[in-house]
Amino acid sequence: MYSEVFPSIDQNELMSVIEEVGSRDVQVALQKDQLDIKDFAALISPAADPYIEEIANKAHQLTVQRFGRTILMYAPLYVSNYCTNGCRYCGFNHQNLMERHLLSHGQALDDAAVIASEGFRHLLLVSGEDPRYVDEQYLGELAVKLKGRFSSIGVEVQPLEESGYRHLSECGVDSLTIYQETYNTELYSEVHPSGKKRDFNYRLDTPERGALGGMRKVGLGVLLGLGNVSLDACNLALHARYIMQNYWRTQVSVSFPRLRAAEGGFQPYDPVSDRTLLKLICAFRLYTVDAVLVLSTRESAQFRDAVFPCGITQMSAGSKTNPGGYSSQDDTLEQFHVEDSRSVAHVAAAIREQGYEAVWKDWDPLLV
């Protein structure tokens, strides 16, 4: 498991690589087909700035070669904002005295009906981490009810045991998203002062438990801005490649959630600029060539339209990040503020305008 591999990565050595790469290393990386972690570090370094156009072009070409001119569309459905964790950067943290909601299956199906009517066939069930409300049984039964409407159902919930993922897989869930948030173990402890999420290694091994439990796709990510962005990105790249090499049946996706100010006043330690985010997207395309790269509505319409051709292959649209947000007018607290508030049709039209196809379904359980 990766928790046995991770301690062998000398973080000081990795940081030295990041600090020492220069212009020549960027040029070398651009000539290679198979990049190593030093190449990746070069592509996200300040030395890469003068080459940004060349890097973006190469990332674009590779993406078109591997995925065509397509963007897979998905929608998140928040089923609960109950959470037992104390993540300092998140508005859902249990210390935040807010009204909590758990959608009944009926209410979740109402939200899902709105999402389906907009054209989506890929659905991501999201919740805070509180197994008293959202557990394998709740998710499994809901997935069974949703199966006829959606060709792919993913979960972004608390880490489960392998048997939990197997149960969900049998109920029709086929993908898992779990962000490590940061690979800096000290910072991880600091920003996760309470709750089960404090267990760094348990979280680190979650994508593998998912893969072993039958998930055909696992999504990784760090909260960009939480820790040192370059170091977290390098660790994420290594983790993604490890999964790709050891679980060849499982597709890996990488997301780029940029940390925003949260309820409770948390401010990002290391804010990530648009330029840095663009470099990260391109570097992941060049380093993990076949990975699905995801950009959500956390980012503005302008930014998403400008950068998606540089490597992104999956996007959300019309998202609501509060439970019941699609079908009721209730103004419950959002997990994060949606920056791209365009309608689904508007986002799809913007994708088509750039010569891409918005794909609503690229998978069917019958394909197994």
Ligand code: SF4
């Ligand atoms: S980030 Fe997730 S686990 Fe942490 S408080 Fe927010 S909802 Fe809970």
